[in-house]
Structure formats: C-alpha cells, structure tokens
Amino acid sequence: MHNTTTTALLKSGKQDACPTTLAVQGLSVAYGSASARTCALDDVSLAFKPGQLSLVMGPSGSGKTTLLSVLGCLLSPDSGSVSVMENDVTGLSEEEMGSVRRAFIGYVFQAFRLFHSLSAVENVMLGLEVFGCGGARARAIALDLLDQVGLAGKSRLKPDQLSGGEKQRVAIARALAKDPPIILADEPTASLDSASGTQIAKTLKGLAADPGRVVVVVTHDDRWRSLSDRTIQLEDGRVISDDGDQK
Amino acid sequence: MKLAWRNLINDRLRFAVTIVGIAFAVFLMVFQGSLLAGFIRAASKAIDATDADIWISARGVDCFEFATPIPRRFREMAMGVPGVAQVQRIAVGFTLLQKPTGTQQMVLLVGAEPGVGSSFPIPYIAGTSGPVLTESLIIDKSNTRALNIMLTPVSTEVGYNRARTSNIIDGFGSFFGTPYVFTEYNDAARYLGLGREETFFLTVGIAPGQDVQTVKRSLQSELPEVDVWTRQEFSRRAELFWIGKTGAGGALLTAAILGFLVGLVIVSQNIYATTMEHIEEFATLKAIGASRGFIQRVVLSQALSSGIAGSILGLVATYPAINAVRGSIPWIFTPWWLPLGMIGVGLLMCAAASLISVRKAVRVEPGRVFRA
Numbered sequence: 001m002h003n004t005t006t007t008a009l010l011k012s013g014k015q016d017a018c019p020t021t022l023a024v025q026g027l028s029v030a031y032g033s034a035s036a037r038t039c040a041l042d043d044v045s046l047a048f049k050p051g052q053l054s055l056v057m058g059p060s061g062s063g064k065t066t067l068l069s070v071l072g073c074l075l076s077p078d079s080g081s082v083s084v085m086e087n088d089v090t091g092l093s094e095e096e097m098g099s100v101r102r103a104f105i106g107y108v109f110q111a112f113r114l115f116h117s118l119s120a121v122e123n124v125m126l127g128l129e130v131f132g133c134g135g136a137r138a139r140a141i142a143l144d145l146l147d148q149v150g151l152a153g154k155s156r157l158k159p160d161q162l163s164g165g166e167k168q169r170v171a172i173a174r175a176l177a178k179d180p181p182i183i184l185a186d187e188p189t190a191s192l193d194s195a196s197g198t199q200i201a202k203t204l205k206g207l208a209a210d211p212g213r214v215v216v217v218v219t220h221d222d223r224w225r226s227l228s229d230r231t232i233q234l235e236d237g238r239v240i241s242d243d244g245d246q247k
Numbered sequence: 248m249k250l251a252w253r254n255l256i257n258d259r260l261r262f263a264v265t266i267v268g269i270a271f272a273v274f275l276m277v278f279q280g281s282l283l284a285g286f287i288r289a290a291s292k293a294i295d296a297t298d299a300d301i302w303i304s305a306r307g308v309d310c311f312e313f314a315t316p317i318p319r320r321f322r323e324m325a326m327g328v329p330g331v332a333q334v335q336r337i338a339v340g341f342t343l344l345q346k347p348t349g350t351q352q353m354v355l356l357v358g359a360e361p362g363v364g365s366s367f368p369i370p371y372i373a374g375t376s377g378p379v380l381t382e383s384l385i386i387d388k389s390n391t392r393a394l395n396i397m398l399t400p401v402s403t404e405v406g407y408n409r410a411r412t413s414n415i416i417d418g419f420g421s422f423f424g425t426p427y428v429f430t431e432y433n434d435a436a437r438y439l440g441l442g443r444e445e446t447f448f449l450t451v452g453i454a455p456g457q458d459v460q461t462v463k464r465s466l467q468s469e470l471p472e473v474d475v476w477t478r479q480e481f482s483r484r485a486e487l488f489w490i491g492k493t494g495a496g497g498a499l500l501t502a503a504i505l506g507f508l509v510g511l512v513i514v515s516q517n518i519y520a521t522t523m524e525h526i527e528e529f530a531t532l533k534a535i536g537a538s539r540g541f542i543q544r545v546v547l548s549q550a551l552s553s554g555i556a557g558s559i560l561g562l563v564a565t566y567p568a569i570n571a572v573r574g575s576i577p578w579i580f581t582p583w584w585l586p587l588g589m590i591g592v593g594l595l596m597c598a599a600a601s602l603i604s605v606r607k608a609v610r611v612e613p614g615r616v617f618r619a
Contacts, residue, residue, distance in 0.1 A: 065617045074534060074613045095539060101613075102536025109616055113531040115250060117257030126250065130537040174535070186617045 021181050021214045022071060023047035027080035029066050029237075040066040041077070042237040048216060050181065053208035053227060054244070056218045058234035064218040065186060067234065071216060072105055072184045073097040085181070102131055106175030108185035108204070112167040114159040120146060120170045121155035127177030145173040149203060165196025172203055183207055185217045189224075201227055251548035254525055261524065262553070268517040269557025269593060270564060272510030276589045277565045277581065279506035283490075283499050285580035289422035290489035290496070291482040292578075293357065296419075298364035299335070299450030300459050301466060302481040304474050309488035312355055312423070314339050316445040317473055325449055328465045330457035335360040336432055337448040340439040344384075344428060345404040346395040354394075354428045355421070356405060358435020363450055368416055368429035383413040385429040389420035389577035405430075406438035420577030423495065507592075514557075514593065515600035518550045522604035526611055534613040546605040547598060554597030558590040 027044040030037050041063045048054055048071075056064050069075035070082060073089060074097075081090040089100055106127075107113075114123050124142035128134065133141070146155050149169040159167050168188060175183055185204060189197030205227045208215035217224060225231060230244040255262045293311045294302065303325065305315040325334045337359045344354045359367055365375040370383035384405060391397055400413045405428065419427050430438070436446075453462045459477055467475040476484065490496035522529075529542055565586070569579055 069617060072534075074616070098533065098536050098538060100536075101534065102538070105536070107534055107616065109531075113527075113534075113616055115253075115528055115531075117253035118250065122249065122253075126532075127535060130532065130535055130541055 021048060021050050021085060022216070023083045024067075024070060024077075025081045025083075027067075027070060027077050027082070029063075029070060029075065029077050039237050041070070044080070044234075044237070044239055046232065046239065046242070048182075048214045050214050051208065051211040052229040052244075053205055053215045053217065054230040054232060055224050055228040056216060056232050056234060057220065061236075062234040063237040064234055066237075068184055068186055068216065068218050071182075072107060073100050103178070104180050105182045105184060106178070106180040108168065108171050108175050108183065108188045110187035110190045112159070112164075112171045112191070114167055114170055114174075116159050119156050119158055120151060120162065120166075120173075123159070123170055124173045124177055127174040131178045133178075141177065142173070145176055146170070148176075149173045163196065164192045165199055168192060168196070168200050169203065172200070172207075176207070181213055183213065183215045185215070185219075187219055187221075188217060189219065189221055197221065198223070251545045252552055254528070254545075255521070255549055255552055258524075261521070265517040265521055265553045266557040266560055268513045269553055269597070270561035272513040272596075273558045273561025273589055273593045274565050274568070275506040276503075276510045276592065277562065277586055278568060279499075279503040280585050280589065281565075281569055281579050281581040282576070283503040284582050284585060285576070285578045286422055286496060286499050287486045287490060288580050289420070289578035291485045292419060293367070293427075294478060294482045294485055296364055296366040296368075297359075297450050297478065298366075298452065299478050300453045301451035301463055302476045302478060303449035303451065303466065303470065304447070304476070304481070306472065306474055308474065309492065310485035311339060311448075314447040316441065316447055317449070319444045319446045321470055321473060322446065322449055324469055325451055325466055328462065328469050330453050330462035330465065331451055332454040332457075333362060333452040335363040335450045335452075336446040337363065337450060338432055338435040338439055338441055339447050340435075340441070341425065342406040342438055344394065344426075347401060347403065348395050350395075352394055352426070354405070354426050356428050356430065356435055356438055358430045358432040358438075359450075360432040362452075368419060369431055370413055370429070379431040380413055381431065382408075382410045382434055383430060384410050385414045385416055386412055387419045387421070387427060387577070388415050388417050389574075390426035391415060393426055406440065408438050410434070410438070422489075422578040423493075510593070511596050514554070514596040515603065518553065518597055518600035519604040521549055521553065522546055522601070522608055526607065527615070529608040530611045530613055530615050533609070533611060534616040539609045542609050543605050546601045546608050550597040550601035550604075551594060554594045558593045561593070562586050562590070 025045045027041050029041040030039045032038050056067060058064050070077050081088055084100055084104055115126065121142045124145055125138045128138040128141060143155055146152055149172055151166060151169055154162060154166060189200050192200060201224055204215055204217060207213060232239055233241040305317045308314050322334050322336060325331055339357050341353055342356050343351045345351050359369055361369060361376060361379055368385045370380040370385055372378045372380055386394055386396060396412050399415055400411050402411050421427055453459060463475050463477055490500055532542055569581060573579055
C-alpha cells in the first residue's frame with residue numbers, strides 16, 4: 001500500500017514533466033559511528049530540470065555515488081529533503097521508495113548489473129516485469145528498445161556473449177523499459193573502451209534530449225563535458241562548482 | 248518466474264549439487280521412515296493378522312512376543328459373556344529348532360487355533376480354513392537361510408519334539424532377529440511345554456451387531472485378573488512397546504528423527520547458498536524497483552523448483568535401495584503416504600529455508616548496486 005505522497009507520485013508521470021523533476025535540498029549524509037564519522041555529503045542543494053544531461057564529477061570520495069544513491073531513492077539522507085516530481089519523498093518507507101524507483105527512475109550501472117542467466121531481451125523484459133507488465137507486450141516493448149539501442153540482432157544472446165558496450169546498451173534499454181522521467185547513470189563508460197564509451201555517451205545524450213526526462217551521469221571521464229548541459233563538481237561532500245545556470 | 252528457473256539452470260553444476268543434496272535428504276527421510284514404518288508394522292503384524300475383535304492377555308503383557316500364561320478356563324468364562332461369539336487360543340514362546348545341519352536355532356513358536364483369522368499362518372491341509380496338519384511347521388521365506396531350510400517338506404525337531412516344516416510363507420519376517428515359526432495350537436502347546444490348564448492369549452470374536460467396547464467392558468468385568476484389549480488397542484500397545492521400550496525401536500525412531508533433521512539442514516543449506524549466490528542480482532532487482540513480493544516469489548520459486556527436482560530424484564533412488572535391502576531387512580515397508588508426505592515435507596522444508604534466505608534477499612541494501 002502506498003501512502004498519499006506515493007500514490008500522488010505514481011499518478012503523475014513523465015507526460016506531466018515538472019519544472020524540477022528531481023531536487024535535493026540541504027542534503028547531508030554521513031557514514032560510520034561517532035568516533036569515525038565521515039561526512040559524505042554536506043548541505044548539498046541541487047535541482048535537475050528535464051531535458052538536460054547533468055554531469056556529477058569529482059575525485060574519489062567526493063560523495064558522487066552517495067549523491068546518486070540519494071537521488072535514486074536508494075539511500076535516505078541524514079538530513080535535508082529529496083523531491084521527485086515535485087513531491088517530497090524523504091522519509092518514505094523502504095517499500096514506498098521501491099515504488100518510486102519502479103515508477104520514475106531508471107538506472108545504468110558501471111558494472112552493467114545484467115542477469116547472466118537471461119538473454120538480452122529477457123533482461124530488458126525484467127525491467128517491465130517488476131513494473132507489472134509481462135508476456136507478449138513486454139517482449140514487444142523490449143525488442144523495440146533493443147532495436148533503438150542498436151541491438152536488434154542480438155536480443156537472444158546472453159550477457160556473456162556480448163561486448164562491454166553491448167552490455168551497457170542492454171542496461172540502458174532495461175533502464176528505459178518503463179519510460180522513466182529520470183535516468184541515473186553511475187560511471188556508465190568506466191568499464192568500456194573508448195569507442196564503446198563514446199557510443200554510450202551519445203545514447204545517453206540522446207535520451208536527455210527528451211524534454212520530459214532528466215539524465216544525471218556520475219563520471220570521472222572528461223570526455224563527457226562536451227556532451228553535458230550542466231556539470232556539477234563535488235569535493236569532500238560539497239558542491240564546489242555548478243555551471244547549470246551558465247549553460 | 249523465468250528468472251528463478253534460469254538462475255537455477257544457468258549454473259548446472261550448482262543446481263546439480265543442490266538437487267542431489269535435496270534428493271539425499273528426501274532419500275534419507277523416506278528410507279529411515281520406511282525402516283520405522285516397517286518396524287512398527289512388523290511389531291503388530293501377528294496381532295493385526297487375526298480377525299479378532301478383542302484380545303485377552305495376562306496382566307502387563309506389552310506385546311505379542313513376550314507373553315505370560317493365563318488359565319485356560321478363562322476361555323470358557325469368556326464364552327459365557329454376552330455378545331461373545333467365539334474364542335480362540337494362541338500359544339507363543341521361545342524354543343529351540345534343530346536345523347537340518349544339526350545345529351540349533353532359537354525361534355519364536357506361535358500356535359493358533361483355526362478360526363483366529365484367515366490371514367494368520369496356520370498349517371491347514373488346504374486353503375485358509377478347515378482341518379489342520381499336525382506336527383507341521385510354517386516358516387517365513389526371509390528366515391530360510393537362517394534355518395537352513397530351503398525346500399519343504401523337511402523333517403526337523405522343535406522343542407525336542409519331532410516336526411516337519413511343511414510350508415514357506417511371505418510377510419512374517421522377524422524384526423527382532425529370532426525367526427517366527429508357526430504351527431497349530433495343540434502342537435505349539437506341546438512343543439512349548441505349556442500346562443494343560445494354561446494358554447497365552449485368547450482372541451475373541453463378537454457376535455454380529457454387538458458393540459466392541461460394551462463386550463470388552465463385560466469381559467473385563469468377568470475376568471478382572473487379565474487385561475482385555477480391542478485388537479487396535481493391543482496392536483498400538485505392542486507398537487509403542489517396541490518403539491519406546493526397546494533399544495532397537497528407540498534407535499530406529501532416533502535415526503528417523505535424525506534423518507529428518509539432517510535432511511532439514513541439507514535442504515536449508517542448499518537453498519540458502521543458492522539464494523546467497525544471487526544476492527547481487529536481488530540487490531539489482533530491488534534497486535530497479537522490484538517489490539518485496541516479487542523478490543519473495545523469485546526466491547520461493549527457486550526453492551520449490553529445486554525441491555521438486557530433488558524430491559523426484561530422491562524417490563527414484565529410494566525404491567531400488569529399499570528393494571535392495573529387502574533381502575536382509577524383510578520387514579522394511581514404505582506406506583503409500585510416506586513418499587507423498589516426504590515430498591510435502593521436502594517442499595515445506597524448501598519453503599521454510601527460502602523464508603530464511605528471502606530475508607537476506609529482501610533486506611539487501613539496494614545501494615550496493617553502485618559498487619563496481
């Protein structure tokens with residue numbers, strides 16, 4: 001059962017894209033006990049508008065992945081608020097957060113996170129099945145998405161039979177399966193060769209062209225800068241630069 | 248739940264190890280259960296083979312095999328109780344049988360009067376009723392080797408009296424090491440040296456339309472010096488005696504319980520290991536928004552698929568194994584409900600084990616998906 005906030009959220013959709021699809025306000029996250037407490041994020045406030053590809057950059061330990069986890073409703077902040085589709089999702093239960101993730105957020109992981117026992121098309125279908133859509137309809141949508149990412153001829157192959165770039169494209173197709181308004185990508189090109197990385201970057205840039213969609217990419221790779229609409233630089237858990245307003 | 252099945256068969260070796268583990272657990276439970284069920288059945292076989300409604304024994308007799316004498320006149324007294332239609336005598340006791348080789352073997356000699364029941368071994372001249380052969384013995388085929396009697400008829404001595412083994416039957420194998428030898432009542436009394444005024448058991452058949460409990464109460468009232476049981480009561484008493492008060496029964500019961508516990512541990516470990524091997528995938532499922540119910544269904548499907556495959560394999564292995572040991576353990580018995588029950592128990596164990604592992608799966612931190 002969803003609470004009022006979740007129900008309201010689930011009734012909204014990408015079609016009713018908000019001015020700020022995704023936002024955090026006064027966000028702080030710390031790890032560890034009192035004696036060895038590490039501040040991963042310290043008073044971070046950001047708002048992401050649809051139709052933009054936003055980069056989150058910074059050295060290791062700067063808080064990029066923690067920020068992505070909070071934005072993706074995978075981690076609750078110690079303080080501050082998170083809003084998805086202009087609804088405050090801070091403090092939702094784990095099951096409710098799952099509902100938000102299921103309905104609004106697609107993920108692309110550095111390690112692909114595909115299911116090795118399933119074929120490419122079945123991996124994409126899984127993204128629909130958790131959403132309650134299965135059978136022939138799910139297969140048709142999955143095949144169409146694989147076609148969109150250039151893998152029409154490889155739908156029956158298993159992840160082990162695909163190259164790194166192809167795996168990541170399957171992962172992108174899975175993230176797109178439910179047509180989410182938010183795509184979060186964690187180092188999506190870190191495990192790929194240069195050519196594959198460029199292809200994936202262009203694919204994600206293409207997704208951000210949708211005026212109803214927010215794409216946030218965490219990366220170390222400077223090549224992304226030329227494709228991004230906005231670059232946020234983190235250091236020691238704080239935003240040290242954000243060119244969002246300049247671009 | 249395609250994911251569940253694919254997860255299982257993707258790593259065929261792991262799956263094979265899992266179903267072999269479950270198969271072994273089911274095999275162990277069915278085999279040990281068959282030993283226990285066979286032992287229990289054998290413990291009351293002689294009692295259940297009679298058609299008697301009521302058994303009368305000396306006070307404190309726990310089972311068929313270890314009886315003490317009662318006065319023969321109780322038979323006539325029992326016949327006088329309203330509702331009683333017939334009363335037969337049974338003599339039971341240990342004595343020596345001389346094998347054809349000249350060596351002697353301790354046997355449990357059983358002699359019953361005709362009419363005790365068509366399933367009870369008595370050396371009738373023909374069929375299962377009518378005149379009986381005198382000085383004639385019946386042995387079970389499982390004891391032919393122990394008694395060195397492979398063919399009948401063969402002359403022998405029992406209780407230092409001349410006799411002849413005339414028939415070999417099936418289904419009355421000894422479960423406690425000493426072979427049963429059946430004969431007619433008067434010969435048994437003579438072989439056992441039973442006094443003229445003594446007998447061991449009286450079996451009572453009640454008249455049609457009479458209530459067993461009412462007749463039993465009347466008999467107990469008329470014969471306060473003895474125990475009076477319905478056949479079912481005496482049968483259960485004998486089973487409980489052999490299971491609860493003897494080392495053999497206790498060992499079998501313990502082994503059956505241990506078999507169940509070992510099976511439970513094997514199944515639990517396999518299901519838990521299978522779930523934990525895919526914990527990263529469950530984290531991914533959770534991250535992409537799979538509900539708790541979705542993950543539970545995947546884990547439960549994996550467990551039940553393994554359980555069904557393992558149970559079938561276990562049962563396929565059990566029957567040849569039971570048939571193979573039947574030569575040395577003739578009383579082993581697999582009731583029809585035991586394999587079905589053990590499949591049910593096996594699947595329940597898988598489901599229970601999956602409940603333990605599903606907690607790990609649904610509680611996995613979804614944020615770990617960002618760790619490469």
